[in-house]
Amino acid sequence: MKILTSQQIRYVDAETIKREAISSLELMKRASTAFYNWFIEKYSNKSTSVLIFSGVGNNGGDGLFIARLLHKSGYSVKVCIVEYKNQYSEDCAHNFRRAKAENISIIKIYNEDQIPDICKYDVVIDGIFGTGLSRDVTGIAESVIGKINESGAKVISIDVPSGLFLERKTTFAVKATETVTFQIPKLALFLPENNLFTGNVTIIDIGLNEQAISESDSNIYFTEKSEISKLIKPLNLFAHKGTVGHALIVGGSLGKCGSVCLASRAALKTGCGLVTAYMPKCGVQVIQINFPEAMAIEDRGERYISNIDFEIKPDAIGIGVGMGQNEETKKALHDFLINNKVPLVIDADGINILSSNHNWIELLKPDTILTPHPGELSRLVGGWSDDYDKIQKTRLFAQKYNLIIVVKGAYTLIIDSENIYMNSTGTPALATAGSGDVLTGIITSLLAQGYNPIDSAKVGVYIHGMTADFTTKSINPRSFVASDIIENIGNAYNNLEKIR
Numbered sequence: 001m002k003i004l005t006s007q008q009i010r011y012v013d014a015e016t017i018k019r020e021a022i023s024s025l026e027l028m029k030r031a032s033t034a035f036y037n038w039f040i041e042k043y044s045n046k047s048t049s050v051l052i053f054s055g056v057g058n059n060g061g062d063g064l065f066i067a068r069l070l071h072k073s074g075y076s077v078k079v080c081i082v083e084y085k086n087q088y089s090e091d092c093a094h095n096f097r098r099a100k101a102e103n104i105s106i107i108k109i110y111n112e113d114q115i116p117d118i119c120k121y122d123v124v125i126d127g128i129f130g131t132g133l134s135r136d137v138t139g140i141a142e143s144v145i146g147k148i149n150e151s152g153a154k155v156i157s158i159d160v161p162s163g164l165f166l167e168r169k170t171t172f173a174v175k176a177t178e179t180v181t182f183q184i185p186k187l188a189l190f191l192p193e194n195n196l197f198t199g200n201v202t203i204i205d206i207g208l209n210e211q212a213i214s215e216s217d218s219n220i221y222f223t224e225k226s227e228i229s230k231l232i233k234p235l236n237l238f239a240h241k242g243t244v245g246h247a248l249i250v251g252g253s254l255g256k257c258g259s260v261c262l263a264s265r266a267a268l269k270t271g272c273g274l275v276t277a278y279m280p281k282c283g284v285q286v287i288q289i290n291f292p293e294a295m296a297i298e299d300r301g302e303r304y305i306s307n308i309d310f311e312i313k314p315d316a317i318g319i320g321v322g323m324g325q326n327e328e329t330k331k332a333l334h335d336f337l338i339n340n341k342v343p344l345v346i347d348a349d350g351i352n353i354l355s356s357n358h359n360w361i362e363l364l365k366p367d368t369i370l371t372p373h374p375g376e377l378s379r380l381v382g383g384w385s386d387d388y389d390k391i392q393k394t395r396l397f398a399q400k401y402n403l404i405i406v407v408k409g410a411y412t413l414i415i416d417s418e419n420i421y422m423n424s425t426g427t428p429a430l431a432t433a434g435s436g437d438v439l440t441g442i443i444t445s446l447l448a449q450g451y452n453p454i455d456s457a458k459v460g461v462y463i464h465g466m467t468a469d470f471t472t473k474s475i476n477p478r479s480f481v482a483s484d485i486i487e488n489i490g491n492a493y494n495n496l497e498k499i500r
């Protein structure tokens with residue numbers, strides 16, 4: 001699904017109205033009704049008291065329409081119009097008149113003293129500004145947003161938290177508990193620094209014109225299940241272990257050999273036929289005992305890798321987990337990179353070594369996949385001033401070296417020289433030791449099975465996140481560990497195959 005800018009969203013709204021021959025009011029009705037349906041499912045108790053803050057644009061129009069729907073079905077509703085200017089949008093003005101005629105309690109707010117006691121209400125709905133925000137919030141809107149944030153009330157924002165900029169850093173906006181956004185994912189809603197404004201984000205369909213969305217020129221995508229599902233390769237009836245890919249995992253050092261065990265097991269559980277672990281001597285027994293399905297090759301180093309030398313011919317290599325940064329290991333990585341021709345995933349210390357030897361990055365073959373967490377990323381591309389800057393710097397880095405960078409974290413970003421794919425699966429349960437090692441194993445396995453690099457990264461990150469999504473009830477997220485990811489890879493495949 002494409003992620004669009006505010007300008008593109010305006011275009012899609014206008015094209016929906018034109019191509020489907022509906023009025024703008026009808027589209028507002030669709031959006032407000034979708035919000036209302038979401039709301040009544042969550043707050044089915046009609047004694048829930050609702051305070052709605054509406055601006056005078058179309059976001060405010062949505063707020064008023066929602067007020068009418070809630071009032072009609074028996075909820076106790078009060079509306080405050082935040083009149084930041086006296087020219088209402090046509091549809092907002094229409095809903096204002098209708099709401100008044102329907103005897104909904106409405107007041108206009110021009111100064112702070114008129115703001116009601118927000119804490120008296122069970123839920124606040126925020127419809128002050130939507131995607132039309134064009135400058136910093138000031139005046140009465142600023143006062144109201146300040147009061148909402150001070151109140152500690154449960155706040156649901158319509159479309160976007162009021163005050164949130166879609167294309168640049170936000171410093172002041174409604175701090176919503178939940179944001180219910182209309183159909184098109186907006187980048188700003190999924191950036192770590194905006195989480196304090198957005199709260200939980202839910203995307204609801206409002207019937208925007210699909211053709212108009214697909215015509216919009218965007219190279220930022222929100223990965224969807226149906227798309228990932230289509231990428232899964234079917235199994236061949238006559239497959240044998242030699243035809244479904246051989247993954248090699250290179251890493252480990254004294255005290256960190258578990259990382260290679262996790263990555264290797266994850267690789268095999270993701271479906272490649274063979275897995276070999278390449279480790280320093282101290283690690284070989286560890287993996288042979290704990291994970292008999294894997295083969296192992298011993299490095300000549302006792303406690304850390306000191307030369308990377310093997311005779312097997314793997315289809316993909318994942319390198320770096322638990323590897324450490326000993327001088328001999330660095331040299332071994334350098335020599336390996338000079339000679340390597342096999343599709344490659346680089347994680348953890350592999351990335352750290354590259355960060356301190358920037359000229360080695362040029363040794364990487366096009367479409368090599370790097371999987372940094374934020375700390376590793378900042379060493380690799382330099383620091384950033386905000387999340388937009390982070391994305392821009394990573395994008396330029398990916399373009400310069402023709403690489404695929406997996407920026408890990410909630411809503412992991414997969415950035416290559418052309419596009420950005422935002423992952424839509426995963427929960428904080430994944431913030432656990434070894435979780436990144438497992439991801440390296442999964443992606444390496446997919447590469448070994450013949451998926452192209454960008455699909456390997458997209459599918460791998462998606463499956464990794466899915467394992468957390470559907471175990472939230474069976475395993476409390478706090479006690480979910482990296483091995484639980486591995487144990488649920490099969491369930492993730494089942495789930496993806498169900499919708500094919």
Ligand SMILES: NC(=O)C1=CN([C@@H]2O[C@H](COP(=O)(O)OP(=O)(O)OC[C@H]3O[C@@H](n4cnc5c(N)ncnc54)[C@H](O)[C@@H]3O)[C@@H](O)[C@H]2O)[C@@H](O)CC1
Pocket residue numbers: 010013014024027028029031032055056057058059060062084085089128129130131132133134135136137138141158159160182
């Ligand atoms: N256009 C459509 O057809 C639809 C729009 N919808 C809703 O409409 C919203 C967008 O509506 P609008 O484009 O009217 O924009 P907003 O409702 O976000 O209102 C912004 C209005 O305030 C002005 N403004 C911007 N920044 C300001 C600031 N800092 N201080 C004071 N005034 C400021 C703008 O000039 C604009 O008139 C969406 O978020 C969504 O909620 C939905 O009803 C679906 C259909």
Ligand SMILES: Nc1ncnc2c1ncn2[C@@H]1O[C@H](COP(=O)(O)OP(=O)(O)O)[C@@H](O)[C@H]1O
Pocket residue numbers: 372373407408409410411412425426427428429430431432433434435436437438439464
């Ligand atoms: N809050 C979160 N929501 C979703 N995914 C997360 C969250 N926190 C971490 N993850 C995922 O968990 C993994 C953690 O990787 P990493 O930090 O390298 O762990 P480790 O070094 O312990 O292996 C990444 O894939 C990351 O995207």
Ligand SMILES: [K+]
Pocket residue numbers: 059126127128129130157158159160161162
């Ligand atoms: K809003």
